[in-house]
Amino acid sequence: MGIIDSHTHLTDQRLHSQVEAVIHRARLANIEHMVTIGDGPQDGQQALELARRFENVSCTIGAHPHHASRCDDAALKAIRKSTQAAEVVAVGEIGLDYYYGRDYAEAQKDALLRQLELAAQIGKPVVIHCREAFDDLFAALDRQPVPKRGIVHCFTGTLDEARECVKRGFKVGFTGVVTFDKAEDIQEIAAAMRLEDLLIETDAPYLAPNPKRGKTNEPALTYFVARRIAELRKIPLVEVIEAARRNTIEIYALNLPSQSPLLIRDGSRAWLCAVYYHAVIPQSRRALTEPALDALLAAIDGAGPGLEEVWLGGYADPLHRPGLVAELAQALKQRGLRTGLITSGMAETQLSALEPDWLDQVRFQLMINGDRKPFPECPVAADMGVGTWESFASNLHCAMERPWEVSIQSFELPGAKINAARHTAERQFKLDFHEMTHCQRF
DSSP, X not given: OOEEEEEEOTTSHHHHTTHHHHHHHXXXXXXXXXXXXXXXXXHHHHXXXXXXXXXXXXXXXXXXXXXXXXXXXXXXXXXXXXXXXXXXXXXXXXXEEOTTOSTTHHHHHHHHHHHHHHHHHHTOOEEEEEESOHHHHHHHHHHSOOTTOEEEOSOOSXXXXXXXXXXXXXXXXXXXXXXXXXXXXXXXXXXXXOGGGEEEXXXXXXXXXXXXXXXXXXXXXXXXXXXXXXXXXXXXXXXXXXXXXXXXXXXXXXXXXSSOOOEEEETTEEEEEOOOOOOSSGGGOOOOOOOOHHHHHHHHHTSOTTOOEEEEEOSSOGGGSHHHHHHHHHHHHHTTOEEEEEEOSOSSSOGGGSOGGGOSEEEEEOOOOSSOSSOTTOOOSTTSOOOOHHHHHHHHHHHHTTTSEEEEEEEOOTTOOHHHHHHIIIIISOOEEEEEOTTOOO
């Protein structure tokens, strides 16, 4: 299920200086699309250049409240001209910020009203920045309504203020703040809001989520925002991603496929999402619509030339769908592709059920979350279910007896004991070990 980062700042020097690498990491993290924010005419032009350069980037242009004193007739004229471009999906970010005091409150309110009027005239939504100024924001929105509505991004108000935003037709954006240990108020709001009223965003390079707090944020980290909201709501992660994606497309009128991408490509290799089934809280597991074989093969056939290797993965263990894995593996072989399987070793179906010639490679996802050594009853594959060490080892030995290339990987996630997993792979089983960052899929 493709993720959309609804608010990022790719023009910030910390990201712009390495923008190709940032976009690449985002793609590997299953970030389907990004909206980069221009907070002034000059910054907006840079944002527009990025949106024209990268097909998975859109942009907005507006005058940030910190620049309200420069929001004169010339600036508004430049913003109006820029927003005529198809790549510009909203006016913003605009708004009010009284966090450092109200010395420039009147200038901010004037700039906000003029830009709300501009958005209404050109028929585009707005992206609102608001800190400690919700009463004045609501007064401005009531005075100058915006037919296309918009987003109150990086929401840090109260639940009542969030509901007032929704009452006026606005969506509410949540950032890495929702992952912070002491952000109980924001977490309560994220849990209480209707799914159809929320978006997920990074506001990168600011507000990196746990476990990256204090580092430079980037779109690839959007996953952690979605994951924390899923935990708070006790629902599958895919439901948060799907709802936020749908809401973002609606507000920005993005021209994206109705079905999210099932394939992530990196050069001659690709990762194929064979299973959505995913629950961060076991009690919340429920039936979800899974990718169909025809759709998965269409994703492969539409990947373009030069594809040589496909890894079967997903938001849970692909072996939860053994029949599909068998059909996919054989279809990929018929297409002359090397085929790999990423498994936790914990699904109901054992690897012994697969024919040796269906696969070329198997990579086991090993997550060791405890301090004990070796690893009795350790959780294997965080976010993919919990099983016993014996089951994992049994499947691993089965794979090693087949003519497959077998390796072990572990993700850089909170609580993961990477060195213990490496020791298990390299010393206990004499296998290659892959240390994966959060944004890698294969």
